Amino acid sequence: MKPFRKPIAAALSASLCFAAPAMAQGVDNLVQLEILDGGKTSKGTYLGALRLDLKDGWKTYWRAPGDAGIPPQFDWSGSANIEDISITWPAPHVFDQNGLRSIGYEDQLVLPIEITPRNAKKPVRLRGEIDLGVCKDVCVPGRLDFDHTVDANAGRNPAIAAALAQRPYSAREAGVAKAACHLTPTADGMQIEAHITMPSSGGEEIAVIEPGNPTLWASPPETSRNGNTLVARSEVISASGGPFALDRSEVRITVLGAKHSVDIQGCSAG
Template structure:
């Protein structure tokens, strides 16, 4: 783990650092149909009142006809921790389950147990990872995002129409449902002038009823120049 010291807000900065061998990759939080989504357990952590993860902008890979989304070389995953009791030590203990792939994909598990150093200075690796996060909708000049829903044979079709400048090159959008009871299929993306149109299908994990809250949808646009993180969309 990496230490990043304390912020002016009184939170602690740290990061998980994963070094990959040449030719290997690991996955983003929404890895694509052929990827393995990472998961975390923080059991054993002490004095952690809240924790947020900043995902650096990922890459898009095409392998054997499948699109996956993730990282190669090295992944530095910044963590911002709000202590339950300010001024007392913060201990991060837990596990990260992830997939790593070269010619084949294999599940892996990383264990960590680290007391954060509140006196640590600015860490360049954490700063670089934070700087490579996707732009916010405001930073990217997104004017509006409208989502329409229509039932499909097995779930719900979702179409997002986003008024925004190009993120550069061939853009790839990912729509996350914001509901653990739903899975999202691969998103198709196209340009209609100043509109980026992204379509996917949400499929339920079981036969129980489910709800889709447009304010909880998360749309990430991956472009050649930058990525954009859009939180929620309006009805349309």
């Protein structure tokens, strides 16, 4: 199984077992966490989900959280009979947080996961931890431990189906005709300017650029529209502060609009 860890700005310190819903300890009953079973797919994989139920008005972060916060960090290393886990992130919301723009979810997050077993004839066990932050007027850090045996005979789960339906549109579904990224060296790293030919996604559009390399960081882009072209400009720097190469095929651009969101994988040179 591939280890799956991503950096975070805040972590919740708590412990729970997912055999049944349990309240995280040490965070004043701010969040409940449960693993949902969604049954077996035609590919032989299993559907599941992490469900976070937050106290009214509290928020947690998306994988690219904007100006404030850093996304959850998942560790599946204690799991058994797992070859791979893929996550489908529902389209997030944009919040103004003390003058800063953050991106995430309020009140509840159902995060679908697809599990590929190493051996289809053996049980699949999910065991590990998630570090995250929940925020309102203040942010509370903590960690949630989980231990859950997947129910191979579970039926379709409406909560998982609804979360999958809330994923961003693909570039094709959204009518993206072209996505080009122009790169220019800067004093600290590299400027990336994305020109995306696509219909409006509604209202104020906010683009998020992810470099695709965990050692690189992209600033929240300035986003504007000129007719049929959306322009997003961001600066990418390396965690080491040294020079780096940016692979355009790994760049991921998400456009968050009032009507829908769009997930664009990779961009061309021009």
